Amino acid sequence: MRLRVATIALTLPLLASCGGSPKKPAAEPAPVRVAEAAQKAVPVEVVAIGHVEPLSTVAVRPQAGGAVTRVAFREGDEVAEGQLLFTIDPRPYEAALAQAKANLARDRARLSEARKTLERYRELVAKEYVTQEQFDQAKANADALAATIEGGDAAVEQARLNLAYCRVTAPIAGRTGSLLVHAGNLVRAGDEKPLVTINRLEPIYVSFSLPERELLAVQERARKARLAVSATPPGGGPHEGELSFVDNAVDATTGTIELKAVFPNRDRALWPGQFVNVFLTLETEGQAIVVPASAIQNGQSGTFVWVVGGDGKAEARPVTVKRTWQSLAVLAEGVKAGEKVVTDGQLRLAPGAPVAIQGEGGTKDAVAPRAGTGA
Numbered sequence: 001m002r003l004r005v006a007t008i009a010l011t012l013p014l015l016a017s018c019g020g021s022p023k024k025p026a027a028e029p030a031p032v033r034v035a036e037a038a039q040k041a042v043p044v045e046v047v048a049i050g051h052v053e054p055l056s057t058v059a060v061r062p063q064a065g066g067a068v069t070r071v072a073f074r075e076g077d078e079v080a081e082g083q084l085l086f087t088i089d090p091r092p093y094e095a096a097l098a099q100a101k102a103n104l105a106r107d108r109a110r111l112s113e114a115r116k117t118l119e120r121y122r123e124l125v126a127k128e129y130v131t132q133e134q135f136d137q138a139k140a141n142a143d144a145l146a147a148t149i150e151g152g153d154a155a156v157e158q159a160r161l162n163l164a165y166c167r168v169t170a171p172i173a174g175r176t177g178s179l180l181v182h183a184g185n186l187v188r189a190g191d192e193k194p195l196v197t198i199n200r201l202e203p204i205y206v207s208f209s210l211p212e213r214e215l216l217a218v219q220e221r222a223r224k225a226r227l228a229v230s231a232t233p234p235g236g237g238p239h240e241g242e243l244s245f246v247d248n249a250v251d252a253t254t255g256t257i258e259l260k261a262v263f264p265n266r267d268r269a270l271w272p273g274q275f276v277n278v279f280l281t282l283e284t285e286g287q288a289i290v291v292p293a294s295a296i297q298n299g300q301s302g303t304f305v306w307v308v309g310g311d312g313k314a315e316a317r318p319v320t321v322k323r324t325w326q327s328l329a330v331l332a333e334g335v336k337a338g339e340k341v342v343t344d345g346q347l348r349l350a351p352g353a354p355v356a357i358q359g360e361g362g363t364k365d366a367v368a369p370r371a372g373t374g375a
Helices: 002-018 091-126 132-164 212-224
Strands: 030-036 038-060 066-071 084-088 167-169 174-176 196-211 228-232 239-246 256-263 275-292 297-299 302-308 314-318 320-325 328-333 340-344 355-361
Touching: 030 302, 038 174, 038 212, 038 256, 038 320, 091 132, 196 212, 196 239, 196 275, 212 239, 212 256, 212 275, 228 256, 256 275, 275 340, 340 355
Parallel strands: 030 355
Antiparallel strands: 030 340, 038 196, 038 275, 066 084, 084 167, 174 196, 196 256, 228 239, 228 275, 239 256, 275 328, 297 302, 302 314, 302 340, 320 328
């Protein structure tokens, strides 16, 4: 009897201690970084890899043969159109010009004498002092000498032109390349090997290719206005130009269309042969809702973002991403301008979980600089 009472007495405190469930400790707020969704103008761009090409390239070749007596520039110099580059020994051509002038003077003297003879025969044949055959012969002689004079004039002009070719000048303004012929070398007219190559660098072309599916959009926008093109060289910043050329056929082997953009290139940052990142702007979407691309999450039901409500709690919000632009995601629906989305710390979140905002970034200015390509 005493044992039963003692057992009951010991059991009651245990039942009392197990009678109520203990309260769970409140969840700690998850530390996150957020950014505010913004409404801004965002360009619609097509991205490609481009190749820098000079606006024009001229391989300077000799038009007169002889010894190079002077090189009037240094490799890599900027030259103006018409600037002297090389001098070829002019003495043989000066002699040829002097001889052509002398031959012309001799033939003119002969023509003068022949015309005087012809006038005398004209009077004598009327009086029958000379035969008609003699008169005709005198006339033919004068006509032949007149033709010889025309040939002499042409010979003088050719000799003068050959002498002018001894001064090799720049046909375009631009930058010279490697010097391929030095003073003292012999050159021949029409040599395939150029003396030097000149590239025009200002302005300059950037050529690039786009898939043929983009052709219609490019054509439609190009009819309305000039399309802006940005090119970013390796390690440099973007340079602005405009679309200047769309090829007249799609490459059947690659399914691409070639385009060219022209850039002022006053700072010479774009150099022939470079590969650059190209951004062709087709249009600008004026009232786009954007959030940092780091806010976009992928789940079983699709893409979503974590939105921090006014009560400081997290909400998983499904969104539709139309496209991305630099460091921003352009949304079709799901978030309104001014709402705060989580950009870092999403792994700690659950629906309705409290958050502690550790930092806030701006979406309006969250545009990463365009990086150069290492291609």
